[in-house]
Amino acid sequence: VIDVLQQQRATTLLKFIEDAGLTDTLKGAGPFTIFAPSNRAFGRLDANTTAALAADKTMLANVLKNHVVADNLRRSDIRMNERQVTSLAGSKIRLNHYISTGASTANGIQMSTTDHTASNGVVHNINGVIPTPAGSxxxxxxxxxxxxxxxxxxxxxxxxxxxxxxxxxxxxxxxxxxxxxxxxxxxxxxxxxxxxxxxxxxxxxxxxxxxxxxxxxxxxxx
Incomplete structure (x- = not known):
C-alpha cells in the first residue's frame, strides 16, 4: 500500500505515516485497506490541528490508524450499505453507499476513487480526514x-x-x-x-x- 501511495503522490499522508513510525507496519504482509486522504484534504485541516499532530506522534499514529483496516475491502464490500469495520485504532468505520447519488463514504467522508490494488491490500482515496469518534x-x-x-x-x-x-x-x-x-x-x-x-x-x-x-x-x- 505504501507503493500505491507513492505512485499517487500522496506526499502529505506518506510524510505523516513516516513521522508516526508506521511505514514498516504498512509495508508488512497485511492485508491492509487504507482510506487515504488527499493532500488537499490534509491542507483543509486548521492550523491548530496540524500543529497538534506534528507535536504528538501518538495522536498522529492514532489518527492515521483510524484510516486503516486489517482486511482487504474491495468496492463490492463498500457497497454493502451500513457495514461497520474496525480500524487499527480500534474505532468503527461505517461504510455507506448511496444508490441515489452513487456516492460511497467512510464515516461520512466521500470516496473519490476506489480499488487501487497493492501487493498487501488496497487503497481507497477519500476527500477528507476521518474524524476521531466523538461519542453518541x-x-x-x-x-x-x-x-x-x-x-x-x-x-x-x-x-x-x-x-x-x-x-x-x-x-x-x-x-x-x-x-x-x-x-x-x-x-x-x-x-x-x-x-x-x-x-x-x-x-x-x-x-x-x-x-x-x-x-x-x-x-x-x-
Missing part, C-alpha cells in the same frame, strides 16, 4: 452550545436513552436559533407537553446513517 449523538449535542435548547427538549421528553441506544439513526438537529424563531411562548408550551414534544423531536429522526454525500431530493420516513 447525545454526547455530540451536549458538547455543542448551539444545541442546548435541543438537549433540554430531549431531556424533557425522556428521549436521551432512545437517541443514545438506537443505531444507526440520523438526526436533523434544530439549533437554538431555530427554536428562537418559534418564540419563547411557543417553545415553553412545547416543552410542557411531553407527548407533543416527543412527536416533534422524533419527526427530526430517521433510521439509517444519511451523510450529506447521500442527500438528494426525496421524502424520508421519520
Amino acid at each position: 449523538i447525545v454526547d455530540i449535542a451536549k458538547a455543542d452550545p448551539e444545541l442546548s435548547t435541543l438537549v433540554a427538549a430531549v431531556t424533557a421528553a425522556g428521549l436521551g436513552t432512545f437517541l443514545a441506544d438506537q443505531s444507526p439513526i440520523t438526526v436533523f438537529a434544530p439549533t437554538n436559533d431555530a427554536f428562537n424563531e418559534l418564540g419563547s411562548d411557543v417553545v415553553q408550551k412545547i416543552l410542557a407537553d411531553k407527548d407533543l414534544l416527543k412527536t416533534i423531536l422524533t419527526y427530526h429522526v430517521i433510521p439509517g446513517s444519511l451523510y450529506t454525500a447521500g442527500f438528494h431530493s426525496a421524502s424520508l420516513h421519520t
